Amino acid sequence: MVWLRNPKGKMMQRAAAKSWQWGVAGLLAIGLFLWASVARAQLAIEITGASGRQIAVAVPYLVGEESLPQAVTEVVRQDLARSALFRLVDVGLMRLPEDLPPDFAALASRGAEAALAGSVVAAGGGDWEVRVRLFDTVRRTELVGRALRVNASQLRWAGHRIADLIYEALTGTPGYFTTRLAYVVKSGNRYELKVSEYDGSHAVTALASPEPIISPAWSPDGRRLAYVSFEHKKPVIYIHEVATGQRRVAANFRGSNSAPAWSPDGQRLAVTLTQDGISQIYVIDLALNRAFRVSRSGMIDTEPVFSPDGQWLYFTSDRGGSPQIYRMPATGGEAQRITFEGSYNVSPDIARDGKGLTYISRIDGRFRVVYQDLQTNQRQVLTDTERDESPAFAPNGKMIVYATEVGGRGVLAAVSTDGRVRLRLSAAGGDVREPAWGVLPQ
Amino acid sequence: MTRRFLIGVLLTPLVLAACSSTPTEEGSAGVEDRQVGATSAVASGSPAEALLAEIRNPNHPAHQRSIYFDFDRYEIKPEYQTLVVAHAQVMAKYPQVKVLIQGNADERGSREYNLALGQKRAEAVKRALVALGVAETRIEAVSLGEEKPVCTERSESCYAQNRRADILYEGEF
Numbered sequence: 096m097v098w099l100r101n102p103k104g105k106m107m108q109r110a111a112a113k114s115w116q117w118g119v120a121g122l123l124a125i126g127l128f129l130w131a132s133v134a135r136a137q138l139a140i141e142i143t144g145a146s147g148r149q150i151a152v153a154v155p156y157l158v159g160e161e162s163l164p165q166a167v168t169e170v171v172r173q174d175l176a177r178s179a180l181f182r183l184v185d186v187g188l189m190r191l192p193e194d195l196p197p198d199f200a201a202l203a204s205r206g207a208e209a210a211l212a213g214s215v216v217a218a219g220g221g222d223w224e225v226r227v228r229l230f231d232t233v234r235r236t237e238l239v240g241r242a243l244r245v246n247a248s249q250l251r252w253a254g255h256r257i258a259d260l261i262y263e264a265l266t267g268t269p270g271y272f273t274t275r276l277a278y279v280v281k282s283g284n285r286y287e288l289k290v291s292e293y294d295g296s297h298a299v300t301a302l303a304s305p306e307p308i309i310s311p312a313w314s315p316d317g318r319r320l321a322y323v324s325f326e327h328k329k330p331v332i333y334i335h336e337v338a339t340g341q342r343r344v345a346a347n348f349r350g351s352n353s354a355p356a357w358s359p360d361g362q363r364l365a366v367t368l369t370q371d372g373i374s375q376i377y378v379i380d381l382a383l384n385r386a387f388r389v390s391r392s393g394m395i396d397t398e399p400v401f402s403p404d405g406q407w408l409y410f411t412s413d414r415g416g417s418p419q420i421y422r423m424p425a426t427g428g429e430a431q432r433i434t435f436e437g438s439y440n441v442s443p444d445i446a447r448d449g450k451g452l453t454y455i456s457r458i459d460g461r462f463r464v465v466y467q468d469l470q471t472n473q474r475q476v477l478t479d480t481e482r483d484e485s486p487a488f489a490p491n492g493k494m495i496v497y498a499t500e501v502g503g504r505g506v507l508a509a510v511s512t513d514g515r516v517r518l519r520l521s522a523a524g525g526d527v528r529e530p531a532w533g534v535l536p537q
Numbered sequence: 538m539t540r541r542f543l544i545g546v547l548l549t550p551l552v553l554a555a556c557s558s559t560p561t562e563e564g565s566a567g568v569e570d571r572q573v574g575a576t577s578a579v580a581s582g583s584p585a586e587a588l589l590a591e592i593r594n595p596n597h598p599a600h601q602r603s604i605y606f607d608f609d610r611y612e613i614k615p616e617y618q619t620l621v622v623a624h625a626q627v628m629a630k631y632p633q634v635k636v637l638i639q640g641n642a643d644e645r646g647s648r649e650y651n652l653a654l655g656q657k658r659a660e661a662v663k664r665a666l667v668a669l670g671v672a673e674t675r676i677e678a679v680s681l682g683e684e685k686p687v688c689t690e691r692s693e694s695c696y697a698q699n700r701r702a703d704i705l706y707e708g709e710f
Contacts, residue, residue, distance in 0.1 A: 307684035309648050328637065328710045329679035330652065351656050351680045354649045367653070369678070372660050374653035395653040411650055418650055441647040455647060462646060484647060529648070 147515060149182040150265050153207035153232075155189045157225065158214035164247055167225060170254025171211070174272040175261060177294060179516040186210075193228040193240070202232040209238065209265060211257070222246050225253050229264050238264040251297070271489040275533050276496065277301070277311040277320055278507060282525035288322060290337055293489075293532075295507055295520035301337060312355050313533025320531070321345060321355035321364060332366055334381075338536070346379060346386065356400045358425070365389075365399035365408055365425075376410055378425065389427035400443055401425060409433065409443045409452065420454055434467070436474065442485055445469075446492035451512060453477075453486040453495050464497050466512050477514040487532045488512075496520070498528040579708030588631040588706055598623035604662055606700045608643075611657040613665055621662065624704055625669035636676045637705040638662050643696035644683040655680030658702045 154172050175181040184207040191197045191212035202210045213227035228240040239260050245253045252273065259270030271293055278295070280287045286308045291298035302308065306325040313320060320335045330353045335342040346352040350369030357364060364379045368386065376390040376399045390396040394414040401408060402422070409422045412430070417438040423430040434440035439457035446452075452467040456474075461481040467474040477495065486497040489509075494516075496509045501519075505526040509518045579586040592599045604617045613621060628636060640659030642651035659678035667673045688695035 307681075309652075309682075309684065325681065325684060328639070328705075329677075330681075349677055351652060353652050367649070369656050369660075369680070372678075374656050395650070395657070397653045398647065398649045411647070418647075439646065441650045457646070 149180060151182045151184050151206050151208045152261065152265070153184040153186045153189075153202055153205065153210040154261075155186050155191055155211065157227070158190050158192045160215050162217065163215055163223060163250060165250045167215070167250055167254045167257065168211070170251055171258045171261070174255060174258035174270075177518060178262065178270075179511075179518070180262070180266060184210075193226050197230055197232070199230070199232050199235045202230075207232050209261070211261065213257075218244055225257070227257055227260070229261055251292070255292070268493055269491045271491050271494060271532075273535050274490050275313075275317065275535060276507075276520075277313060277531045277533065278498075278527055279308050279311065279529040280523075280525060280527050281307075281505070288320070288335075290320075295527075298523070301335060301340065302342075309529055310354055311529060311531045312357055313531050314357050315359055315361045315534075317534040317536040320533075321357065323353045323355065332364070334364075345381070348386070354398050358401050359403055359405045365401060367397040367399070376408065378408075387427075389425070390423065390430075391427070392430075398442055400445055402445055403447050403449045409445060411441045411443065420452070433469075434474075440465070444487050444495075446488045446512070447490060448492055451488070451492060453488060453512075455483055455486060455497075464495060464510060466495070466514070475514055477510045477512075478508075478517070480508075485529055487530055489532050490534050496530045496532050498530055583708075584631045585634045585707040588627060588634050589708060592627060599627045602704045604658075604702045604704075605697060606658050606661075606702070608696070608700065611654075611661050613661055621665050622669060625666050625671055628666065628671045628675070632672070632675075634675070635707040636666075636671075637710040638676060638678045638702055639685075639705060640678065640680040640702045641685065641699050642680075642683050643699045644686060645696070648682055648684070652680045652682035652684075655682045655702075658700070662702045662704065 152175060154168050156168050160166060160168060172183055176183055184205050186205060191210060192214055193212040197210055197212055210230050210232055211227055212230060213225065216224050218224040222244050224242055224244050226242045229238040231238050241260055243253050243256060255272035258272040262270030274293045276291050276293060276295060278289055280289055284305055286304050286306065287300045288302040288308050288311060289298040290301050301320065304324060304326055309323045311320050311322040318337060320337060321332060322335065323330045323332055330351045331344060332346040332352045332355050333342045334345045345355065345364055346366050346368065348368050348370045352366060352368055354367040355364050362381055364381060366377050366379055367374045368377045373393065374395050374397045375388060376396045377386040377388050379386045389408065392412060392414045394412060396410055396412045398411040399408045406425055407422045408425050409420060411418050412421050415432065418441050419432055420434040420440050420443045421430040421432050433452065437456050437458060441455050443452055443454045450469055452469050454465055455462050456465045458476065462483050463476050463480065464478045464483045464486045465474050465476050480499045482500040484498045486495050488495055494509045494511055496507060498505055499508050505528045507520040507527050507530050509520060510516065591597060594600065601620055604613060604620065638659040640655035642654040656678065659680055663676050663678040666676060686699045688698040
């Protein structure tokens with residue numbers, strides 16, 4: 096994939112759009128309809144909540160897009176719709192070439208606050224160049240422009256990338272559409288560790304095992320997964336290279352080995368070991384291949400996660416009589432209690448800006464996802480389901496993916512940190528659990 | 538006899554390697570001392586085979602392998618003391634045979650926290666056996682958490698069956 100120069104520049108003035116584009120519109124309509132049907136069959140997210148004000152965006156088909164084996168803008172529209180932050184404005188078969196100023200008045204009259212213009216041209220060697228520009232139709236300005244050179248296997252990626260550009264230009268926060276999920280699917284007695292697109296779709300199996308797999312964790316560079324496998328009749332931690340499928344044992348000490356979490360620099364792995372009896376937290380230096388004990392409570396300490404600056408470990412402990420979330424220096428030391436409400440707060444994850452904490456809280460016998468602002472310590476219950484588990488922040492910190500149960504079956508869901516948007520990810524397969532949200536390898 | 542001696546010699550470094558990392562705060566990571574998914578076959582005529590043959594008899598006091606726990610509890614209840622003593626006696630009779638204790642938890646709540654709860658149950662059984670004179674180095678206590686339930690219904694009687702520690706002997710793990 097090659098990033099080309101930003102085509103942003105002075106717009107060329109032309110008298111009128113080429114009329115032939117509209118002449119073939121009828122034929123295109125049929126083709127585009129078929130495309131759309133195929134894409135919709137893969138739709139993996141349903142929106143069960145809604146955000147407040149949605150930004151109205153027009154995403155017409157790109158000029159020349161019909162030459163592609165797959166519609167890029169269909170991916171863009173799905174991504175934007177699923178975020179629930181945007182409302183898609185239907186502009187029919189309108190095309191907006193990126194080298195012409197769009198008809199701002201016409202777009203505004205249809206209610207669009209922003210519109211994507213663009214075209215696809217053959218770039219040789221079986222590649223295409225996808226050129227896009229996003230316009231603010233109210234201020235009549237260009238917001239962002241980009242050209243992507245892609246091959247046939249990168250078209251979905253290109254759609255996700257364009258959706259990320261639009262998301263960031265209109266919300267000020269990076270998008271998450273090019274990120275990946277890892278999760279575990281249990282079907283009968285078979286366990287599969289899957290890696291998918293951000294919405295749970297297009298999954299590939301990284302590992303299949305007749306024994307349980309739990310607690311996958313992405314390395315910060317998006318190349319490796321650490322996880323716990325029970326194939327030895329006990330929990331053992333592995334590190335798995337996603338691209339090659341090669342893996343190695345990261346921790347197989349006497350007793351149980353579990354709850355891996357990467358340090359932000361990818362050099363260390365915080366884990367839970369039981370070599371001294373009860374579950375305690377250790378940090379493995381991956382270069383030295385040695386484990387150092389960091390917690391010494393004599394009570395259960397587990398589920399460690401590094402703060403984004405690498406200075407702290409947040410973790411679950413029952414040292415106060417019930418499981419609560421604490422933090423301690425990443426090299427060990429005195430712990431501070433972070434959660435106080437309720438008698439069961441577990442499975443912490445920290446947003447990458449270090450400001451937000453998510454965890455599972457038992458409330459009236461139900462296990463729910465909670466978001467806690469670490470500056471004000473205010474907490475908000477984000478879900479109303481009964482058996483939520485394993486919450487994990489999206490890389491941009493705006494969404495939280497978690498496992499829950501619907502109709503007796505494990506499914507993945509996501510919720511925005513303000514609780515206004517809730518999505519169902521219907522990753523295929525029997526029982527889906529243990530989601531982890533990671534970045535694309537750089 | 539020669540073969541049995543050889544197996545003993547071969548196993549000793551593994552056991553020692555495992556022990557040496559136990560009490561210290563440092564240890565070498567990445568130690569993998571078993572084959573993937575291995576359920577090691579017991580050599581014909583081995584002590585492990587003799588032990589298993591003995592307790593396979595339903596009338597043997599160590600025939601049962603499971604110790605059940607109350608909700609959120611980790612101490613061995615009085616009704617299981619006899620069973621633990623019976624296993625300690627079998628272990629004393631066959632001092633070469635290694636033991637794995639797998640702790641379990643019911644499915645409610647965090648998988649990792651349940652793993653830690655299962656570990657406490659396995660450790661309780663291990664400590665009881667050590668108190669009865671079994672060498673600590675022979676016994677490995679591990680947890681399966683909520684991952685391997687024997688009962689999958691959502692009822693209190695089912696949850697109770699999953700709050701459990703199982704005693705496994707060499708050849709069974």
